[in-house]
Amino acid sequence: MIRNDVAITPELVKEHGLKPDEYERFVKLIGRTPTITELGIVSAMWNEHCSYKSSRIHLRGLPTQAPWVIQGPGENAGVIDIGDGLACIFKMESHNHPSFIEPYQGATTGVGGILRDVFTMGARPIAALNFLRFGEPDHPKTRHLVSGVVAGIGGYGNSFGVPTVGGSVGFHPRYNGNILVNAMAVGLARTDEIFYAAATGVGNPIVYLGSKTGRDGIHGATMASAEFDDASEEKRPTVQVGDPFAEKLLLEACLELMKSGAVIAIQDMGAAGLTCSAVEMGAKGNLGVELDLDKVPTREEGMTAYEMMLSESQERMLMVLKPGMEKEAEAIFHKWGLDFAIIGKTTDTLRFVVKHHGEVMADLPIKELGDEAPLYDRPHLANTHQPTIAADTVKPPVSHAEALVKLVGSPDQCSKRWVWEQYDHLILGNTVQVPGGDAAVVRVEDGPKGLAMTTDVTPRYCEADPVEGGKQAVAEAWRNITAVGGLPLAITDNLNFGNPERPEVMGQFVGCLRGISEACRALDFPVVSGNVSLYNETNGQGILPTPAIGGVGVLDDVTVNASVAFKREEDALILIGETEGWLGQSIYLRDICGREEGAPPPVDLVAEKRNGDFVRQLIRSGQVDTVHDLSDGGLALALAEMTMASKIGAVVASAPEDLALHAFLFGEDQARYLLAVNPDEAADILYEAAEIGVPAMVVGVTGGDSLILPGGEAISIETLKAAHESWLPDYMAGKA
């Protein structure tokens, strides 16, 4: 019989984020009224963040298999085989809610959590990326949030010692009340030295490692499973505090311990801390778990079982050790100055038993805590299709040059140097392509291999057409990796949406997933890990649907890669892919004409694959070293970026006769790349393209110190750079 001192009232159940029918389900499952500790445990296991109760049913449709996939979704991170006995381990995860409430700590703990997910599996992190969305620049909170989040990401990654090599930063009023902070980590391990969460063996010691447990972050995951209102500021105490120094020590200690052969299973304490990690290790291994909380290292006195089970104190790990190796393990952890405590054991009862002061505080069926979590097929409404906007109904600019200068200096398209200079992107000495290009390129150890990585999605496309938007997000990640010469291998997805209890939001979710699935299948680009963040909504206003895609690809010889900077004067500019001049949902339409409307550009996955494979082969054969993917802002923006990256100008003599100039320059048709090639090779490349049906045409030539548009309008590189580099620093200094 378990003592039950706290009456479980409907109010208490509600405060724990459980709906009445969910609570009933739990009572039925255990056959009695739960204790307060048990209520805490189930609220942690059954919230949206941990149980994926609204999304699970739809996630099943994602393609997760390929011959190179070692581990798909369901573990701490996804694992792919990159050859030579090496595995790449990666995942992206959101820390949206905490970062809005406390931007610095929210962002640091987001980075800390994802790094831990990767090294829990035995991998040394070699790169970090992120995907950030903020509210409109004029919103009174935006500056403060940008400043805090960027400093937080840098503060953690820089100290931990991983280069932050890529990311995406954007602004939109729909993120005014809910910013997005998605952090991605990429690590390396040997394929035969990967560690998993499933415990094995009865009676094996369960060990607590890392920092001490405090009262911070209690109910953090529950907070992340609810909408915000005006009182959300009061949730600050639920945000955890990060300590990158402790994490760096934890990394070194864990990797050393793994080498010693003492580790059977390992799970980091992330959302819902000790509860989630212990239950997962037991449930995955078909074992029970018994914990003695008197042994848990605490940093505050008088912590209750409830508080210990729900604390989200950072930089903690749980392991199952091989019996007899405790002493050796303890010595390694003490060398690194970290706590080490045997706090429990595996059992054959399939029960999750928690004791404190010799008394049983919780006794629950371990597998059911996960397996029996509520599962919802929430009603979803298909989105109404937006009309296609014909180019001839879109006003041309007074001056194409002025429009382009405005775009390169706009909040979304401007240089993000102010951001990435606060991230150490050069540590480890393997960063081949720094932030600012299509994808980051990082050498693998001493070579010859390299990894290409990127984070992408175009939320306004997803809002206008979730299916096409979902496809486009995957296609763009694939294209960015291709544009540097990488072979795209797999993705991690971070699905950020509003309140799933609203059918139109659920419709966006379902639509985006359908698009993502289609694109992943067509491009051989499976999903190996991911995260769902719902309830990104404040006072009834949801964010734009934002399924951020983190893609990873491999370069067999990292010295053979392409970048966006022009390399030579008089190179021929070849545009790959069909250009129809699609202006619906384009940056031109939004930022120059003030219209955010229309259907987004359709994604032809067959053309994507054909065009991309062609470009990659040109890079790999050494024929092409200068490539830029065409996306926001179309051809004109790509030209401007290639010019600015190199200080070499370009001349585009004329637009095709059947296209309006603004549609040719700013259209956002998909599956396109701009190449700069040696003029002697141009004819061959056009011929090869024609042979396999890849649309290709020469659109201009590099050279000079200006970008000259059809009709003769010229913009000096200096003018472009001044506009491109100044907006963000000026804005942050309060001048823009």
Added chain:
Amino acid sequence: MKSAVIVFPGSNRDGDVMRALRQAGSQVEKVWHAETELPKGTDLVVLPGGFSYGDYLRCGAIAGRATVMDAVRAHAARGGLVLGICNGFQILCESGLLPGILMRNANLKFICHRQFLRVERNDTAFTRAYAKGQAIDVCVAHGEGNYTADTETLKRLESEGLVAFRYSDTNGHVTPDANRNGSMNSIAGIYSDKLNVLGMMPHPENLIEDLVGGTDGRGLFKSLVSSFAKAA
């Protein structure tokens, strides 16, 4: 030549500098901060970049008082070579081996970017492979790199030729724009009185290969190894 790279809890560019030393032809050994002695035959001690002890209290303050630092001070007193990079420079200042202190950057932010340095003299064990006045292309990555010292110290550093590197533009001109962290006299690195201890904020160890940005950092490690080749 044999180098000892000291590893404190929180060091994170130890691997980077070991790679550069090996590439230049040095033997390299890692030394844990709790050690009381350096490996026998150590020619060069390196304090690598990172966030020793989490940069808690003050950058380099705790590491400056670590057990192993007595051995490093003794090595320096014997005329042995010591190189401190980034956090290593901060530790050297905190341990009394170099004067001055590294304050928060002028913009109060961590900054990571490519940076040119002017080599102030090329007659030391660290800079022989460079030309005097040469502008070298390396990088910085720090939040506290703003070199600050009292007037007296600054005067002495200048008059005795103890400034090793200054932040410069691509042509070696020392300009205010090139001095982004706000260091006094644009100082990027300084020597001890006997020129055997060098502390510098920038990272030559990250610019040793064309593939990752350039090779201007190699000169420093080549200089060190060649000084021992001559001596031997």
